Structure formats: C-alpha cells, structure tokens
Amino acid sequence: xxxxxxxxxxxxxxxxxxxxxxxxxxxxxxxxxxxxxxxxxxxxxxxxxxxxxxxxxxxxxxxxxxxxxxxxxxxxxxxxxxxxxxxxxxxxxxxxxxxxxxxxxxxxxxxxxxxxxxxxxxxxxxxxxxxxxxxxxxxxxxxxxxxxxxxxxxxxxxxxxxxxxxxxxxxxxxxxxxxxxxxxxxx
Numbered sequence: 001x002x003x004x005x006x007x008x009x010x011x012x013x014x015x016x017x018x019x020x021x022x023x024x025x026x027x028x029x030x031x032x033x034x035x036x037x038x039x040x041x042x043x044x045x046x047x048x049x050x051x052x053x054x055x056x057x058x059x060x061x062x063x064x065x066x067x068x069x070x071x072x073x074x075x076x077x078x079x080x081x082x083x084x085x086x087x088x089x090x091x092x093x094x095x096x097x098x099x100x101x102x103x104x105x106x107x108x109x110x111x112x113x114x115x116x117x118x119x120x121x122x123x124x125x126x127x128x129x130x131x132x133x134x135x136x137x138x139x140x141x142x143x144x145x146x147x148x149x150x151x152x153x154x155x156x157x158x159x160x161x162x163x164x165x166x167x168x169x170x171x172x173x174x175x176x177x178x179x180x181x182x183x184x185x186x187x
Contacts, residue, residue, distance in 0.1 A: 008023065008024050008073075008125075009021060009022065009023040009024070010022040010023070010117070010121055012117060014077070014112035014113055014114055015111075015112045015113045016112050018077050018078050018112060019076075019077075019078055019079075020075065020076065020077060020112075020114055020117070021075075021076040022073050022074075022075055022076075022085075022117065022118065022121050023073060023074060023076070024066075024072065024073055024074075025062045025065070025072045025073060025074045025084065026062065026074075027059040027062050027063065029062070029074050029081050030055045030058035030059045030062065031055055032074075032080060032081035033058055033074065033081055033084060034052050034053060034054075034055060034058055036081060036082050036083065036084075036104075036106040037052055037084075037104065038052045039106060039107070040104055040106065040107075065086065065088075068088075068089070069089065069129075070086060070087055070088050070089055070099075071085070071086055071087040071099075071122065071125045071126075071129075072084065072085075072086040073085050073086070073118075073121065075105060075109055075114060075118060077106075077108055077109050077112075077114075080108075082105065082106040082108050082109040083103070083104055083105035083106055083109045083114070083118070084102075084103065084104060085101070085102070085103040085118045085121070085122055086101070086102050086103070087099040087100065087101050087122060087125065087126060087131075087134065088100045088102075089129075089131070097130075097131060097132040097133065098131065098132065098133045098134070098135060099126060099129075099131050099133070099134045099135065100134075100135050100136065101122060101134050101135065101136040102136070103115075103118055103122075105118075115144075115145075115148050116148065116151075116152075119148060119149075119152045120152075122134070123152065123178065126178075126180060127180060131180055132179065132180055132181070133177055133178070133179055133180070134154075134177065134178040134180075135157075135175065135176070135177045136149065136154070136175075136176050136177075137173050137174065137175055137176070138173070138174050138176060139164055139166065139171045139172070139173055139174070140159070140171055140172035140173070140174055141166070141171050146174065146176075149176050149178075152178065153178050154176040154177060154178045155176065155177060155178075155179075156174050156175070156176050157175045157176060157177050158174075158175040159172050159173070159174055159175070160172065160173045160175070
C-alpha cells in the first residue's frame with residue numbers, strides 16, 4: 001500500500017517487506033546521507049561524486065535545496081536513510097521549466113522495487129510543479145537504471161562517447177529526458 005501525504009511523504013512496503021518512507025530531506029539526515037553515499041563512492045561506479053560532503057556542507061545543501069524550491073528526498077529503509085533523490089530546477093528563467101534528476105540507493109536498498117517508487121514520486125512532484133522536462137544522465141553500463149528510466153517513459157536525447165573512466169574501462173554517458181504534457185511528434 002502506498003500513502004502520499006500533504007507534507008510530501010510516501011510510505012510503502014518493499015518487496016522484501018522492509019518499511020520504506022520517501023520524505024523531504026531534513027538537516028538532521030546529513031550524517032546518514034553522508035554514510036550511505038560514502039559506501040557508493042568507495043565502489044567507484046555509477047555515481048558522479050568523488051568525495052563526500054562534510055556534515056555542515058550537507059546541511060547547507062539541504063537548506064539551499066529547500067530555499068530554491070527544488071525536490072530533495074531521502075529514502076528511509078526500516079528507519080535508516082539509505083538513498084536520496086533530487087530534482088534541481090533550471091536556475092535561469094528561460095530554463096525554469098526543466099529539472100535535473102539525480103538519485104542513488106545504498107546497496108541495502110537495491111533490488112527491492114524502491115527505485116520504481118522513487119521515480120513515481122519524482123514524476124508526481126514534477127507534474128505538481130508544472131515542469132515540462134526532466135533530464136538526467138546515466139552511464140551506458142548501468143543497464144538496471146537505463147531500464148528503469150525507459151520503463152518510466154524517458155527517451156535518450158544524446159550520447160557522449162567514452163565520457164567516463166570507471167573501473168578500468170571507458171563508459172559512454174547517456175542524456176535522457178522525460179517530457180510532461182508533450183505534444184511534440186519526435187519524443
């Protein structure tokens with residue numbers, strides 16, 4: 001069962017019966033966010049980050065995201081923060097109709113159907129905010145993420161060949177987008 005509240009929280013049960021809560025990030029989440037992302041950075045793949053923020057930097061980032069009207073949610077798995085998702089709106093007025101999507105899940109949160117719920121939450125938030133286009137980048141070797149994005153309705157807009165060097169090999173970076181209320185024939 002999924003419950004979306006007025007405050008923007010969503011609660012559901014994962015495939016493995018874990019209790020999952022998607023909710024806006026709070027400053028007190030900073031330490032757990034840093035812990036979870038550090039384990040992903042150590043793996044050296046699929047995340048475009050090379051260092052973990054300090055607790056103070058993360059708290060400031062959370063506050064800035066709120067002030068700017070962006071989406072920044074945490075993924076709680078049985079009470080522990082094990083992932084995030086965010087949408088950063090275009091800063092310029094001419095690009096305010098777009099958003100850039102970023103997400104990651106700690107290995108404790110993977111393979112439980114959480115990614116699909118995060119995507120549904122994100123698309124609902126974008127519709128509520130009247131975005132026209134949601135953009136993201138993903139490495140070509142990340143087949144699980146690409147499949148999730150395609151099933152959600154994202155299309156590939158472009159490819160940067162050998163854009164990243166991951167685990168001893170070059171990888172392409174795909175630019176993907178989801179168009180809301182689109183009347184264009186080419187998407």
